[in-house]
Amino acid sequence: MEQECPYRGLPDRAFWRKSISSVAAGAVDPVVSAEFALSPADRIATAGSCFAQHIARALQGAGFHYLVTEQFDGLIDPDVQRQHGYGVFSARFGNVYTTRQLLQLMQRAHGDFAPAEPFWEEGGGWIDPFRPFVQPGGFGSVVEAELDRRRHLAAVREMFETADVFVFTLGLTETWLSNEDGAAFPICPGCGAGQFDPERFRFHNLSVSEVIEDLEAFLVLLRQRNPTVRVILTVSPVPLVATMTDQSVLAATTYSKSVLRVAAGDVSDRWSDVAYFPSYEVIAGPHAQGRYYEEDLREVRAEGVQHVMRLFLRHYCDIESATPLDTTSVAAVQPSASQQVADVICDEERLEAAALD
Amino acid sequence: MPGTVVSVSQHFVGFGHSNAWCVASASKSWSSELGTTFEFDVVGSKAFPGGLTVRANDGRPIASPLIIAAIERAQRQHGGAVALSFCFGNHYNAIGLLEGRFPLELVHPDAPDPIRADNAILVPHQLVIAQIRARIVALEELFAILTASGTRVVHVEGPPPTSDATLIDKTVERARAQVPDARAAPPELRRRLWLCQRDATAAMCRETGVEYLVPPPSTQDDQGFLLDRFAKDGVHGNGAYGRHMLAWIEETVTADTLLGAR
Numbered sequence: 001m002e003q004e005c006p007y008r009g010l011p012d013r014a015f016w017r018k019s020i021s022s023v024a025a026g027a028v029d030p031v032v033s034a035e036f037a038l039s040p041a042d043r044i045a046t047a048g049s050c051f052a053q054h055i056a057r058a059l060q061g062a063g064f065h066y067l068v069t070e071q072f073d074g075l076i077d078p079d080v081q082r083q084h085g086y087g088v089f090s091a092r093f094g095n096v097y098t099t100r101q102l103l104q105l106m107q108r109a110h111g112d113f114a115p116a117e118p119f120w121e122e123g124g125g126w127i128d129p130f131r132p133f134v135q136p137g138g139f140g141s142v143v144e145a146e147l148d149r150r151r152h153l154a155a156v157r158e159m160f161e162t163a164d165v166f167v168f169t170l171g172l173t174e175t176w177l178s179n180e181d182g183a184a185f186p187i188c189p190g191c192g193a194g195q196f197d198p199e200r201f202r203f204h205n206l207s208v209s210e211v212i213e214d215l216e217a218f219l220v221l222l223r224q225r226n227p228t229v230r231v232i233l234t235v236s237p238v239p240l241v242a243t244m245t246d247q248s249v250l251a252a253t254t255y256s257k258s259v260l261r262v263a264a265g266d267v268s269d270r271w272s273d274v275a276y277f278p279s280y281e282v283i284a285g286p287h288a289q290g291r292y293y294e295e296d297l298r299e300v301r302a303e304g305v306q307h308v309m310r311l312f313l314r315h316y317c318d319i320e321s322a323t324p325l326d327t328t329s330v331a332a333v334q335p336s337a338s339q340q341v342a343d344v345i346c347d348e349e350r351l352e353a354a355a356l357d
Numbered sequence: 358m359p360g361t362v363v364s365v366s367q368h369f370v371g372f373g374h375s376n377a378w379c380v381a382s383a384s385k386s387w388s389s390e391l392g393t394t395f396e397f398d399v400v401g402s403k404a405f406p407g408g409l410t411v412r413a414n415d416g417r418p419i420a421s422p423l424i425i426a427a428i429e430r431a432q433r434q435h436g437g438a439v440a441l442s443f444c445f446g447n448h449y450n451a452i453g454l455l456e457g458r459f460p461l462e463l464v465h466p467d468a469p470d471p472i473r474a475d476n477a478i479l480v481p482h483q484l485v486i487a488q489i490r491a492r493i494v495a496l497e498e499l500f501a502i503l504t505a506s507g508t509r510v511v512h513v514e515g516p517p518p519t520s521d522a523t524l525i526d527k528t529v530e531r532a533r534a535q536v537p538d539a540r541a542a543p544p545e546l547r548r549r550l551w552l553c554q555r556d557a558t559a560a561m562c563r564e565t566g567v568e569y570l571v572p573p574p575s576t577q578d579d580q581g582f583l584l585d586r587f588a589k590d591g592v593h594g595n596g597a598y599g600r601h602m603l604a605w606i607e608e609t610v611t612a613d614t615l616l617g618a619r
Contacts, residue, residue, distance in 0.1 A: 072480060075452055076488045084484050140482055144464045147471065147479040 020287050026307055028287045034315040035268075035275035036230050038165055043067040045090035045163035047105075049097050049171025050346035051236040051279065051300065053088060058309035062319055066090070067163050070155035085134030090163070091155040094131040095347045097171040098206060099214035099263070100184040101130075106221045109156040115183035119145045120194045129185055132193035133347050161225050169279070170260040171236040172348070173206040174244055174252070188244070192350030203244045205255075211263035219271060230273040232316070233264040237283035239298050241348050257284075277316075279308045367610065368435035369511075370427050372399035373443030375593055376515045380443060383599030393607045394435070399427050400443075409444060409499040418498040428508060439509045439610065442567075444496050445558075446515020448489045449550035450592050452480075454525060455532050456542045463549045472545050482553050489557035500565035510567040511610050513602065514555055516594045517572065518547040520582040525591030541591075548581060572598075573605035 012018040013032055020028055038044065045067045046056045060066045070091040071081060078087065085092045096102050107113035108130075120127040125138020126145040131152075139145035160166070176188045179202055188203075190196025206214070215233075222229060235257060243252035261280060268276040283292045283304045290297065292304030313319040371377055371384075381397035399405045399421075410418040424440070431438035453461055462477035463485065464470065496512075503510050522541040532539040555571065562569035576587040576598055587598035594602070 072484070075480070076484060077491055080484070080487045080491050084481070084487065135481060135483065136487075137483055140466045141464060141469050143469055143471065144479065144481060147462060147464065148481055151479050 020285070023287070025287050025289070025291070026303070028282070028285065028307075029311055029314075030278045030281050030285070031311050031315045036273060036316075037318065038064065038316045040064055042164040043162060044165045044167065045069075045159045046167045046169070047089050047093065047096045047102065048167075048169030048234075049095055049236040049238065050348070051171070051234075051238055052167065052169035054300075054305045054309065055167055055169065055234070055312065056089065058305075058312065062313055062317060064317065067159060069158040069162070070152060084136060085131070090159045092131065092134050092152055093156065094134045095171070095186055096168075097186055097348065098173065098175045098184060099170065099211045099218065100175055100177075100206065101186060102168060103214045103218045103221075104184055105130075105156060106160060106218055109153045109160065110221070110225070112221075113183075115178065116180045117178050117183055117185075120189075122193065127193050129189065129194060130183070132185075132187065133350070160222055160229075163226065163229055165230045165232065166222070167232045167234070167277075169234045169236050170211070170264055171238070172240065173211065173256040173259050174240065175204055175206060176201050177204050187347050187350060192347070205245060206259065208259045208262050208266075211259055212266055215263060215267045216271075219267070219274065230275070231271075232275050232277050233268055234277045235260045235264055235280040237280045237292075237300060237304075238346075241298070277312060282308045282311065367393050367607075368431055368438045369393070369395045369441040369606065369610075370399075370431045370438045371395060371397040371441040371443060372405060372424050372427065373446075374401060374405065376446040376513075377401070377443035379589065379594045379596055379599035380513075380602050381599070382596055383603055387600075387603050389607060391607060395441070395603065396427070396431065399423050409495045410502070418495075418502065420499050420502045424499070424503075428503075439511055440503055441606070442496070442500075442510060442512040443515075444499075444512075445493055446554070447592055448492050449485075449547065449554040450518075451492075452485060452488065453542045453546055453550045454592070455529060455536075455539045456546075457536050457539050461542070461546060463546055463553075465549045465552045467552055468545075468549050472543060472549075482549070482556075485550060485553040486557045486560075489554050490561060493558060493561060497561050497565060500562070500567045504566040511570055511606070512558065512562050512567050513570045513606070514558060514572055516583045516587070516592075516598060517551045517577060517581055518544055518583060519585055519588045519591065520544045520578065520580070521585055521588075522591075524585070524588055528591060544582065552581075568610065570606065570609060573601045575605070576601050 007014070013030070040063060043065050044059055046052050056066055067090050068087050071086045081087055085094060088094070093105060096105060104113055108115070115130070117129045119139070119142055120129055120132070122138060125140065126142055127138045128134070128145055128149060135148070139148060176185045177183065179200055185201070187193070188196065189201050219231065222231070239253040240249055240256060243249045245252050247255070257280060264276050268274045283300055288304065292301055292307070293299065294301055371380060377397060377400040381400045384395040384397055387395060405423055407421060409421055409424070411421065413419050428438055428440055460473070460475065460477040462471055462473065462479045463482060464479070465482045500510055500512070522544055525541050529539060529541050559569045576584055576594070578584055583594070587594055587601065589595040
């Protein structure tokens with residue numbers, strides 16, 4: 001007996017023409033279904049690369065309970081706090097670009113790992129190597145830096161232990177590690193902070209299996225302390241500022257994003273209550289024809305962020321955003337949205353600035 | 358001759374709010390062998406309502422007409438005048454006069470050891486300085502306008518806290534109506550917050566070309582607390598403090614050289 005073609009009858013989302021090429025760019029929706037729903041009562045924590053800040057802002061703007069465990073509300077003005085790294089993410093850890101950083105952040109917060117790297121003295125201030133840009137000018141002394149780190153790690157513990165939902169945006173595979181104990185730095189020492197020393201620091205480009213191992217080790221620790229937490233993984237669509245590999249930065253970006261996308265998909269497929277959200281696809285997909293990127297072809301324009309967040313709110317929060325869909329082409333940028341994009345704090349950009357000094 | 362400081366008669370036009378009262382009051386019985394004179398017509402919320410600056414139609418800040426009028430009047434009558442600012446000076450108390458469930462820890466380059474061993478939350482001193490800078494923007498605008506017009510301006514820091522926390526008992530009682538576990542913050546924490554205020558204000562003065570004056574050392578103990586006999590309450594100086602302040606200003610500012618921050 002003759003069998004029908006198995007593609008016959010599949011929904012539109014399975015076909016490129018029906019769901020991508022014949023749909024207006026702003027209406028493309030690659031989210032098939034949300035693995036779970038968020039409610040306004042959920043405490044939602046975020047960490048990750050600079051793109052993760054957009055998710056934090058959108059959730060706050062939509063009235064969701066954005067969990068911030070390290071701040072001075074009522075004591076210090078919000079703008080001043082933000083300039084000092086408070087409220088940018090759920091705790092004052094700055095950009096967490098790699099899964100190795102994320103895993104070690106969890107381990108450090110729970111006393112399972114104490115990196116040997118000391119604070120860096122620079123310009124009369126003391127810099128925390130694991131969040132070098134959160135304190136403008138650095139801390140006034142090692143004592144102050146240590147006390148602040150103690151408070152910070154307590155806030156990180158509280159964040160992991162009390163969040164109902166944790167959203168992590170995977171940013172990079174390229175990382176710099178301590179030769180002494182493998183501690184992962186958010187940025188190459190000597191590029192914007194610290195002094196480079198090839199005897200002490202080494203470059204490493206995480207493989208797919210390493211990213212998966214890091215993520216799973218992190219999830220094991222997270223679920224030990226917070227068994228009911230749900231996790232959303234996304235991949236940042238922001239290309240690398242620079243690569244330390246012998247590849248072109250374009251090829252290195254493709255490698256990095258591919259690895260992160262495969263790892264996030266693999267882990268979310270195998271772990272319950274771990275979902276993958278396609279931020280990368282919405283921004284970088286051919287439907288956008290590159291128009292979601294700024295002229296530098298790297299930073300994401302406000303319209304792109306709005307598209308991502310519309311889909312996030314629609315599928316995970318059951319909210320249809322008031323922002324009209326971009327149905328034909330990239331629409332005029334709303335000043336406030338553009339300003340928010342400009343305000344995103346991206347430590348990685350210091351790589352280029354340091355290289356061009 | 359280089360380095361020579363020549364004392365000259367000066368006329369000062371003081372302005373400010375609550376921290377200016379004690380000095381304004383003391384000036385009424387002030388007499389000086391040098392001939393230094395003070396006037397405090399722009400002091401307190403009645404004589405000095407509104408902000409330090411107002412906005413022009415195009416958004417530009419304009420100095421308070423009351424301050425400008427007082428300075429111009431004095432310049433006409435005395436052939437010159439030094440503007441003497443007692444504005445603000447209590448922002449450090451807004452941050453840490455009282456504390457509730459979450460006590461703060463603060464270390465400062467001039468006080469580098471932790472205050473307490475409990476689980477107090479560290480507030481980085483640079484964050485406190487940034488907060489105070491944000492709250493004194495209006496003063497910064499005023500100073501920039503005055504110095505740009507050639508007016509010599511001296512800003513006098515508010516008094517440091519006393520080491521006796523009972524002086525703010527009444528404030529604590531009022532606070533408990535809203536925050537049942539409110540209590541006075543440790544004096545050492547308040548002193549360190551004051552040091553941050555000093556740093557913030559001194560930096561702003563340097564940037565705007567204003568001379569910055571700390572309170573008279575004669576009113577402080579060895580650790581820098583305000584001596585009880587100069588305290589009106591937990592946050593302001595009294596008449597005796599005002600008299601010491603006038604003498605201190607005359608001693609340090611009545612010279613024909615720009616003294617810079619003291």
